[in-house]
Amino acid sequence: MLTSNSTTTESSSNRPTLGIIGCGNIGGRQAANFLAHGYEVYVYDINPDSMAELQPLGARITDSCAEVAISSQVIFTSLPTPADVMSAVMECEDNLCQGLQPGSVYVDITTNSVETVLKLHQTMQKLGVEMLDAPFNDCPVGAQSQKDMGLAVLAGGSKETFSKVQPLLQLMADRVLYCGEISSGTKCKLIHNAVNAIAVQAVSEGITLGLAQGIELQTIWDTLRLGSFAQNPGDIHGLPHYWFSRRCDDISQHPAFTVKLLHKDLRLALNMASDRNVKVPHLSLSAKDFEEAEQRGWSQYSTTKVCCLQEERAGVIAKANLPLVSDSTETPTPTEDWTNHKGRFSLYAVLILVLASNLFQFGLHWLFHFF
Template structure:
């Protein structure tokens, strides 16, 4: 428990350290080259739509074809698989349901790493096991790409309004490049440390939120 509190305290300190940076807009400096987006569910679709609103051409895919239409109607290019997206874009965002989904999308037969280009920035906003984030970072590095974990706080409403907060783990020198995209989809992007730190910070956030809410739940009387 003590280690958990220390971790949360470190996250809080880092949040204060980087809050000014997270409020700075890099949009005026943003390169409007295509951005790949994989995972067009309830969160991914509004996130990708906000990229389009900020002038980024979006190249996207999802395992469920029925999820394509809304984003395609908004102007996104739809491809068949993650490998095809990686062949066309050098900045790719993933928003997936679970650790196995992330592993499949990155390392599967038609995964990102099959055709990823050297220097590609890979940002995973899925909420997954920090160990999986670190595994994906190692696999990406072998291909000459950069992987960062950037899970979010905020639900579908925040995603639609671009009010998400991203907790980012990865090489600090790449943070500004990631922030350029993340601040088009959210209100804040906070650098938390090396790869996996974003996932840890998100878990801590959810843990302390649950503690804060639980006393309220016990006092609610059901008629």
């Protein structure tokens, strides 16, 4: 069984046997990934061709979900919908539960529903099986994964179970985030996808508004991708500075960009949309929030102050001293990389100057002594 001190460099005899149910885009790539790292992997998919593609790589083909469970110590499901997961785990003929052994670990990397995850967890507890919900954040077109596998795994479950499976999860994506108790990973993934969808819709409003104004598509696209939005969508990287720290509540912090100024920009953008009879529902809702913020007397506060309206709606407060860069293992940005190189260059320059000065003094001393 996989222990908490397992590492990806352990001998193959000590590695857990893995099972993957669902060999599509994500499941198939992860099966190939685990095989490449020397793991024994049993696979099952309702499409025999998907399994056949993995067989030359060393995958063990099975006839059912139950057979995967019987043969494996850590079992992953990677399926399209919650209904597919329920069928594979509990409902279909020779389902996963019929073969699961006490002490094994079940990891669902499907973007599932919270209700389904909790139902599966209750079943696993009765069977003596540990469980994580760990939805996978794949790498869409336009984004790049450092490991060429995925961007992040968002894991929910007990910390003990997470520690056991963490070495495997670390092979799957650039980042592995422990989100909390069971179903927390699923909740985080659904929030991520919802925010992403809203942002894409907002971008679509901007692009169509630009086209309606007679601006070339390339130009409006360059405006968005080369501006601050592309560098910091939704000011997300700056949220710890003004929002989480509660600087947004303090007018003396002298924000560079105020509620009043951004509200003005939103009104001007709405005027453009109105001139061309372009419907921009997300922009309209945002403008209403900034209008309310001004009515509350927040005109001179940081634009982030508007987030307080949503806090009131949700009945929560986002308050914590979080660093602007939350992960010390983050890949340096070009600016950070240049700063590091510049620092090293400065150090080398000083050393060279010291060495040159010493050589010059030595040369003078030798000349005076010689003559």
